[in-house]
Amino acid sequence: MSHLHRDIRPAILDFKADWPALVEICGLRTWAHNLHPCPCCTVGKGELLQVGTQSLRSSPHALFTASSYESLVAQTFREVIVPDDDTHRKLHSLLRYSKNGRGRCLKASFPLLGLRKGNRLEPSASLLDVDKFMQLTTPFSCTFYTGGPHGRILHQSPFLKIPGVTLDCWCIDVLHTWHFGPLSSYIAHSLRLLISSSVYRPADQDLDKEEADKLALLHIRAELWSFYKRRREADEDGTWRKKGTEVWNLTLIMLAGKYLKAKAAETHGLLNFVVDRLGKHSEILASASQAASFDLLLRAGMAAMDFDAVLAAHPRAIDSEACGLLFDKYNRFICLSARAEVPLMPKCHMMYHMIQRAVHKGNPRMYSTYIDESLNGDIARVCRSVHRRGWALAVYRKLSMLEQLAAED
Structure with missing residues (x-):
């Protein structure tokens, strides 16, 4: 539209990105940092991993806002x-590339300009490439990073220099934060406990642990296929056929880590199955050695299902009461x-911020990145189909064709 009407400039209201993409674009620290995760x-x-300390309107820690x-x-x-x-040459003689400093840094202080050891030369409007520092003609201005090794901001973000674009515009999406987050960990942990329970584990004592786990997983997998079959048969309104994604295979490797190694939609679809199994075998599991854990997992799973039900029952605009209900369900889970x-x-911590922002951003389900992730698959297939000799131009040409076909549809 701005190309056809040059007097129209579209405004950026919100933007979507997962957590790693946000910190990369905005020049912030990752969640592995000790001070600013x-x-x-x-x-x-x-x-960071403390739970139950926040509310919908307040947090024990100050928010990092646009201001x-x-x-x-x-x-x-x-x-x-x-x-x-002369100042130019002296300053240049002190600049060294440093891996720990993340760029071209001063090896010693430069009192004449008030710079300290370790300050990093930054790209700016007058110096786009810090390697071309000596090519500038004096007098000129340049920018130095003075935040030190533990600064919260690593680089100035060109994206955040766009008028109206701030960190408050970030929409925390439900796919990466919920389905790939605590929900994935919950499902993997629950399935691991079910595999080790007497419900699924074979009674033969001569089997080693690996063989017993494989047989227990076969039992769970058979019940999973039956569960999917019942869902398809009871799908009168077509919701499961349109939005339900079934796990085509379930292996021990998928359950070995802290989270389930599966797609987001597959992970979300397994929640009902896990809660169904925990509820069906609750009497047998109550006599197990880990009875308390199974009971807690069942109640947590029911809270997660209630959380999803609240998301599904509301449109983009949700009021404070619905957000409070979302917060209560997630906090319980x-x-x-x-x-x-x-x-x-x-x-788990970012989920609190997602719900708190939903008061102003609306239902997180409405700005998830499911479509964006599917586009990544299309781009990957296009990249695999072209030769490396003309890779860039061929990818651009095919993506343009794909965009044109999508517009015609």
């Missing part, structure tokens, strides 16, 4: 004027999961 608040790594970002940028990046050639010793990941 969260892009939304000031929590430390030691408190916080702008203030920190002003403190972290310093613009200096190099007045003459994650607290019960923690008591059941489900491995917690940083996304």
